[in-house]
Amino acid sequence: MSNSFHSDDYTIDDIFDDFSQNTSQKITSKKRKIPVIMISGFLGAGKTTLFNNILKSSKQLKIGAIVNDFGSVNIDSKLVSGNVSEKTIELSNGCICCILGENGLKEPLDALANESSNLDAIIVEASGIAEPYDLMQTLRFSGNQYTYFGGNIYMVDCQNFNLANSQFPVHFKKCLQTSDIILLNKTNLVSNEDVNNIESFIRNINKRSIILKTDKAEIDTRLLFSNNTGSEHTEDEHNHHEYHSHDCSSHHHHHHIHDSFQSVSFTTERPLDPQAFINFLDNLPENMFRLKGFCYFGMKGYEQKYLIQIVGKTIDITSDNWNENEELKTEVVLIGVNLDQDKINKQLKNIIDESPEDITPENMINFERFFL
């Protein structure tokens, strides 16, 4: 069980005392319905990290997944690893609350939860600029008789919260008020005082939800599958109805936070020029907040898959082996506000290696300063 689970207000046992039924009862019950648990949170808050932790620590459970990415290339579905039982359903190229048709999430849910389904849980990972309060309603009223809404876990990136909240205060307030469990994540990157200030801020607008502090989104995942997570929704329903004044499938489209964002997706099978890529990292596009994806350099000794993650100003690069049958290529998605898409596309084309024969492994040395 994770050691980084900590909270001044709760211990895991306190939380369990609050719940009348535990996970195993729910999961082993023959007539059980499948909980649909939503993971939401702003760009880069740690949703996929949490999802992977859940998969790792719940190997005995059969978990289905619906993964939504804002860009046209679904990076998240490739970052979710482990024991996703059924095919992961990818919803790409837009925000989940707007790309769904009239029946909302019914179709993807029906594909995962039906008469012959043997899943224990379904996890829906919303894009970083989804409106979780709208999505929650879509999940509750999906019309799928084999599922019930198991709660919304909202992730807060403690390192970037104040800045993002100052830019989108209404959105954050709605998210925080309508969440069941709030994870204050990336506590390792900020001071305790900063974490406590964020917690007090959230407590002021939401007195009801469980707030937990995490590093690398490590929590005791029993909590997520407990019966009560998404069942008590008096205040939540009130807040939700107050906010959910539109029908996403209709043409009367209200302003969504993602209307302010653009994404640029870039894919190439040609190897990248490491020096050009470093230049790109040193001069990131203006107003870009998030970049994620994989890079392929192809040079001898550096043939691995490089996973690149940028959140705000933090750049993390790690390397991994390519999966069997995986195509060796670069695939990245950038997300930001008022992005100059043409300029970024040109910048990205410049990182393609036009003459791989001239590149020597020394070119990779500078690149290594970005490694974790």
Ligand SMILES: Nc1nc2c(ncn2[C@@H]2O[C@H](COP(=O)(O)OP(=O)(O)OP(=O)(O)O)[C@@H](O)[C@H]2O)c(=O)[nH]1
């Ligand atoms: N230092 C640190 N990094 C973290 C922590 N949690 C997540 N990260 C890193 O933050 C980056 C973004 O994490 P993700 O889990 O991909 O975030 P996300 O919310 O799924 O991102 P989007 O889907 O793009 O919105 C990755 O590089 C993670 O490894 C943490 O507690 N500490």
